[in-house]
Amino acid sequence: MSDIAILANTAVAVLAIVVLIVRFRVNPVISLVLGSLYLGLVTRLGLDETVSTITGGFGDIMAEVGLLIAFGVLMGAILKEMGAIEQLVNHLLRLFGPKRLPYSMSLTIGTLLQSIYLDVLLVISAPLARTAARRIEPLGTPRMAAALAIGLECGIVLMVPGVGTLALAALLGVPLGTMLLWGFVLIVPTILVSVAIMTFLFRVGFWNPARDEAADAEPADVAGEPAAERVPQAVAAVAAEAGDPAGAGSGPAAPGPVRTAGGPATPDEVPAGAAGGPPLVVRFAPLIVALLMIASGAIAEAAGWENAMLGFVSDPVVALLTGLVGTVLVGRFAVGRQRVEAAIANGFRESGQILILTAVGGSLAAVVSAGGLGDILSDYFTADTFAPLLLVWVIAAVLHIAVGSVTISAITAAGILAPVAPSLGIDPVLIALAAGTGSLFAVHVTSNTFWLLQSLLGQTTRGTLKTCTVGVSIASVVGILLLMPLSLLF
Template sequence: MSLFILLFGILLLFVLIIKKINPMIALIAVAIITGLLLGMPAAKVMKSISDGIGSTLGSMVMVLALGAMMGKLIEDSGSAKKIVFILIKAFGKKNIQWAVLLTGLLVGIPLFYNAGFVVLIPLVFAIASATGLSKLYIGIPMAAALSVTHGFLPPHPGPVALAGIFHADIGKTLIFGLILSVPIAILAGIYFPRIIIKRDQNASASDFNIIPDENLPSGLRSFITALLPVFLIIAGTVGSGINGDFVSKPIFIFLADPTVALLISVIIALMVQKATIAKAMESCAEGVKSIAMIILIIAAGGAFKQILIDSGMGETVKDLTGNLNLSPLLLAWLITAALRVTLGSATVAALTASGMVLPLIGPHASPELMVLSVGAGSLMFSHVNDTGFWMFKEYFNLTLKQTFGTWTIMESIVSVLGLVGVLILNQFI
């Protein structure tokens, strides 16, 4: 009976989202209704919701806020554009897809998906115009790179939220995520568009020459500020993982904390930029404002997750699937992918699934790989109920059929390859 109630809750969530109800409101309402229908006392339902919000945000709110500040500082300072120009100049027209892919990976690490897309899309169109190449031939590598960073790499909201829920080490999650992201981005972003898209669209294109703005920061400063959080987290994780005690080990442990790494990065970004402190603080405030609703959705997702845990639903799912002889990582991917196709939002699907699959973590599924498995499932088969689908469609002026044949397939490739990569990694750790 409890499983039917869960399915009813998911169906209700789907209907509310279809009706354009804000996902935060929908999640909280469904969490309360589901808890009550599962027989939880009203007082316990509200306590579970409070506990879920507190435990979910408590471990990540500063990471999300500092990451948003960092991304906005990089965007407003021109560092993101500078990285684009340097890579395009280095790779040339013949290998322009590789330049766009690497740009998407570098820019996508500090910037959230929507911000990265908006920053890079004018450059994609400029490159297409200057080279005579198809916009999609240039644009899919960018979208694939942003998707893998969004699904697999902290400090994006989804991976950070899941790491907090599964009690996963963010540094290890980042390292494993990087191992997956590069080959997946290459396959989905380089080889996939080469198979389905005609390369040249304008034989009379002008010579390939995109001139950067002279007011942009230096290349060295741009790369350092954009990648510093990643370097600090990885260095801290590797250093703190070395066996034995040594003098600098506490420093590595300190740097491995994503809040510390991002705080240091924000401070350094403030020190090296040309803008006044007042202007920089405005950028920081705008960055946090841009993710305010994302934080609230994550909080509401944490509340729904806690209802599923406190009601025993997670254990019910574990018992029902115990005889299926499936890998917990595969099962987590399947549940998340089903929710993604149903609900549309990758973040909502991942957070909803987390409460159901949390009991599956054990010797055959590490918390870090569970984060990546759920992250991969959350990217599966993006279609008409996903805002990313419509953003891609409208920017590239595609029909629905064309969007399904490009964006949807690309996202599904990333998702399936992510699952395959997670299962392979699980054999070695």
């Protein structure tokens, strides 16, 4: 088959995936598999190898990140049940004060809390942000909304163990420790600069409370009932009606109603976040230790240290398993065995959706690679560091505008570019980060995050376009502008 035919059929496959998801609201998993089947059948794979390539790509990605995603989601579910997020936000408020809370909260969400499923994290943190917004007036609502959006979305694709980050690292063969270190180096200034830009824009008149804030918005708490336990089901319905099919928004799939796991507390159970439980640092200690274990491997590799024990300890599976075991033990002490087991069961339900979507992204990548697209694309790239990264960013950005999903666009862009990565002459971690930043561009009305932010923070659609769409797009541009000079260090 000619090069032009392969390019044309790849474009048709990607377009078909977009149309199935956006227009016909077909589940993203089914859409990606159908697109992979079409591409395999019409390119050089033919009938014999198409299915085996799809299943092989699925299995390869599961082998790379399956356990990592599961361990990360389970840790997040237990942290949620312990009330660790509420306690953390209150601590940030006391430590940094109301004026700096948008920066500290956005950084914390983008770096430390990515093990928690995105929609769950947003539903928990938004009422706390809304309460804090009243303390940093004027412009409290837009500042906190933009900070939440930027931190949530950047963390998905730039910070381990974000779902998109794990998938990008696996597809492009990037060691997870390397992805963690360089993702951290990029995400911190990206979040700080982006939040600062949005704060400046709001202060010079970009925000109009009369038109951008919902007049009939409910307060963060009504009659003592946390907003996090009242709104998720209604918001999910709104998001579905708005064109976010089965989670084609920022996360892999829209979860069901977010609820507090478990039944009534038994005598040995302490209410989440109650006084007398373990301090904040203890609740997060297992997760922090796991991330440090992973990072130690990348540091050892950069320093040229070779040690079998260090290699074992820094293995991501060992590190995250250690973090999970530690979180379970802390959780049992904080809220009791029954609630921890209920949180784990809920985490297994959430991780199933994430695992399948990530794996079928690997199927598409395998078909693209076997179909010969990588050989064709390599002719359009040079060894120049800047041009390839910009092209990677543009591909991911265009896919995100079309699909409306940060995760899907990042995975698809990485799948298309993975075959050509070895010929670029640049480190694959740069390609992964460029795809991640590009996939952030133009979060809009097909994103579940968009509608959750609108409802939970009392914004109009016009206001959410400013805080979410503009805010995260600025982060996308800032990210690639920071990445290009950063790439000169490689």
